[in-house]
Amino acid sequence: MITTVETIAAIDYKLSKRFLELDPAGYFIIYLDRGAGLICAKHFTNEVNEQGLAIDPETGKPIPATVKVERQPTALFTGRTAKEICIQLFESTKPFPVSRLDHAAYLGREFMRAELALVTGQDYVQD
Template sequence: MLLSHPDRQALKALDHQLSNRFIKLDPEGYFVIYLDREAGLICADHYSNAINDKGLATDPETGEVLACKGNLKRIPTATFRGRTAKELGKLITEDTQPCPLSYLDHALYLGREFQRAEACLLSGQDYVQD
């Protein structure tokens, strides 16, 4: 029996719902992903953070809650660059010690985002991190 073609709207709604769920933040930090089109690279800046008693990411130096949006100026602890999602993922999870992430769901999220970033790099579309 053939499966019916997936309903794109239903899949988009599911993805949106999953993107808005509560997630436990990785105490090893977070990544800001962007493209360097001129160099043909996917880039990921890693930032350290602390997690407060409410589960919010805070600046480890000041204790201030880190906002998701805005003009927060922090210096990354490391910048990773790769030509493909696989190269970037390998660099972060296999070649960097200690590994700058500790949660499997964080690693899965990064893999998805690196794949999206690679697709945008190849297609010329804008990349916006989810």
């Protein structure tokens, strides 16, 4: 069987629609700083309630997923490559800002996508 770009895109689209449990250790907003040539990841804390919603620890209110919310990140991680930012995040940071293996795998995939976009000049939008 030959794998095509369309097949890969269809698989990725389908898998992006699955249910994900939130990481109680927090979440990341990933973006590119093209001027500096960096992949950036802001880490934000959250709590997860009984319904599985992310709760702002300061306000006790749910954090909306579709509306931009102004919150202060707990940390900013940067790297020129996916490997560099992953080593910084997963090997050099204490306490560890990720508590779920599926979240760590997701971040690795996103950092690779961000690196590719940085190198090729394509747009990057976090999945």
